[in-house]
Amino acid sequence: MSTQKHHIPWIDEGDPLPPAISACLDEASGLKGLVAAGGGLSVQRLLEAYSQGMFPWFSEGQPILWWSPSPRMVLEVENFKLHRSLRKTLQKFMHMPTACITFDTAFDRVIQHCSEFKRQGQKGTWIVQDMVLAYQALHRAGFAHSVETWIEGELVGGLYCVSIGKAVFGESMFALQTDASKIALSALVAFARQHHIRWIDCQQNTRHLASLGAQEIPQANFLQTVSFAVTQTAPAWEFLPLYWKNLFSTP
Numbered sequence: 001m002s003t004q005k006h007h008i009p010w011i012d013e014g015d016p017l018p019p020a021i022s023a024c025l026d027e028a029s030g031l032k033g034l035v036a037a038g039g040g041l042s043v044q045r046l047l048e049a050y051s052q053g054m055f056p057w058f059s060e061g062q063p064i065l066w067w068s069p070s071p072r073m074v075l076e077v078e079n080f081k082l083h084r085s086l087r088k089t090l091q092k093f094m095h096m097p098t099a100c101i102t103f104d105t106a107f108d109r110v111i112q113h114c115s116e117f118k119r120q121g122q123k124g125t126w127i128v129q130d131m132v133l134a135y136q137a138l139h140r141a142g143f144a145h146s147v148e149t150w151i152e153g154e155l156v157g158g159l160y161c162v163s164i165g166k167a168v169f170g171e172s173m174f175a176l177q178t179d180a181s182k183i184a185l186s187a188l189v190a191f192a193r194q195h196h197i198r199w200i201d202c203q204q205n206t207r208h209l210a211s212l213g214a215q216e217i218p219q220a221n222f223l224q225t226v227s228f229a230v231t232q233t234a235p236a237w238e239f240l241p242l243y244w245k246n247l248f249s250t251p
Contacts, residue, residue, distance in 0.1 A: 007024075008024060008031065008034055008035075008036060008037055009022075009035075009036045009037070010036070010037050010038045010063075011036050011037070011038045011039040012038060012039065013039065013040050015039065016048070017035065017036055017039065017045075017048055017049055017052065017054060017066060018035055018036050019035075019052070020035060020052055020053040020054050020068035020219070020223055021068075021219070021220075021223070022035060023035045023067070023068045023069075023070065023219075025070075032069075032070075033067045033068060033069035033070060034065060034066070034067055035054055035066045035067060035068050036065075036066045037063045037064060037065050037066070038063055038064055039064060039066070040064065041056060041064060041130060041131070041133075041134035042134075042137075043134075043137050043138055043141045043143070046134060046135075046138050046143075046162070047138075047143060047164065049066055050162050050164055050167070050169055050230075051164055051167075051226065051227075051230045052068075052223070052226070053068050053072075053219075053222060053223045053226045054066045054067060054068045055067055055068075055162075055169065055203060056131065056134075057126055058126065058128070059126055059128065060128050064130075067203075068219065068223075069203065069204055069219070070218070070219035071216035071217055071218055071219060071222075072201070072203070072216065072217055072218075072219055072222040073201075073202040073203060073204055073205045073206075073209060073214050073215070073216050074199045074200070074201055074202060074214060074215065074216075074217050074222060075170075075189075075199060075200045075201075075202055075209065075212065075213055075214040075215075076198065076199050076213070076215070077189050077192040077193050077197065077198065077199060077200065078193070079213040079215070080186075080189045080212060080213045080247075081211065081212050081213040082186070082247055082248075083211075086179065086182055086186065087248075089179045089182070089183065090183065090186055090244070090247065093151075093183055094241070094244055096151065098151060098152040098153070099149075099150065099151045099152075100150050100241075101147065101148065101149060101150070101183070101184070101187040101239045102147075102148045102150065102239060103145060103146065103147055103148070103191075103237050103238055103239050104139070104145055104146055104237055105146075105148060106146060106148050106155055106158070107136070107139045107144070107145070107146040107160065108136060109155055110146040110147075110148060110155075110158040110159070110160050110174070111127065111132055111135055111136065111146070111160050111172075112132065113155075113158070113174040113176070114127055114158075114159075114160060114171075114172035114173065114174045115127035115128075115131075115132055115172075116174075117172075117173075117174035117175075127172060135160065135162075135171070138162065139160075143162060143163060143164060144160060144161070144162050144163075144171075145160065145161055145162075145163055145237050146158055146159070146160045147159050147160075147161075147184040147185075147187055147188050147239070148184065149180045149181070149183045149184045149187075151177065151180075154176075155176075156175070156176045156177040156180040157173070157174060157175040157176060157177060157179075157180020157181045157183060157184055158173070158174060158180070158181065158184045159171070159172065159173040159174075159181060159184045159185060159188065160172060161188070161200070163234060163237070164229075164230045164234070165229055165230040165231055165232040165233065165234050166195070166196070166197045166198075166229045166230075166232040166233070166234065166235070167201070167225075167226050167229035167230045168188075168192060168197055168199070168200045168201065169200075169201040169203070170185075170188075170200050170201055170202050170203070173185065182212075185212070186247060187239055187243070187244075188200065189246075189247065190239075190243040190244055190245075190246045190247050191235075191239055191243055193243075193246040193247075194235075194243045194246055195235035197229075197235070198225070198229070199225065201222075201226075202214045
């Protein structure tokens with residue numbers, strides 16, 4: 001194993017990832033949270049990374065970069081903020097005969113939409129083609145899942161995530177209609193509550209996620225939670241309409 005600038009380890013295919021707690025702490029360098037570079041995007045590598053609180057994030061032309069931010073943005077599902085407007089949107093959606101939520105019926109389409117979805121202030125996408133292929137392989141292995149929002153037979157929004165045991169790591173969302181991604185996230189929260197999944201990892205702080213109840217927690221707390229959650233029995237990834245009640249049973 002060799003070392004690049006800023007003392008970020010470079011890993012080869014057979015090397016283990018360094019521990020997440022070794023992430024760069026130098027905010028001025030622009031590399032705060034970076035653990036290592038290189039190492040490929042195999043299913044085995046992705047499982048190794050996520051089970052230890054790391055994830056890949058890089059742009060076209062860059063090497064594979066592995067991150068573990070400190071602090072870590074997490075949505076405790078019991079703290080999910082169902083604002084009045086979203087509550088009304090969900091109630092309308094639930095009563096539409098042509099609307100439904102599905103899991104894992106259109107993973108490839110969801111990740112492709114996420115890779116193409118233009119967000120405010122974002123010039124490009126971090127979901128490069130190598131990432132798309134890697135998560136498609138992880139999906140086929142049973143560890144990456146999609147949540148799809150359908151209206152009148154059309155895929156109008158969704159998200160994809162990684163799940164190991166009862167650890168759920170949110171990755172990206174897209175919406176082709178207003179609130180379609182929020183509906184998908186609401187469904188994931190309802191599913192998580194049903195199966196006693198405590199939190200959904202959001203990786204980094206954004207105003208949008210904070211408005212829905214996500215908060216930053218110390219990296220050490222996050223890593224401890226992950227190490228336990230990945231050992232628990234994974235639930236069956238399917239969405240039943242009765243799960244919606246989990247959102248409306250609390251204020």
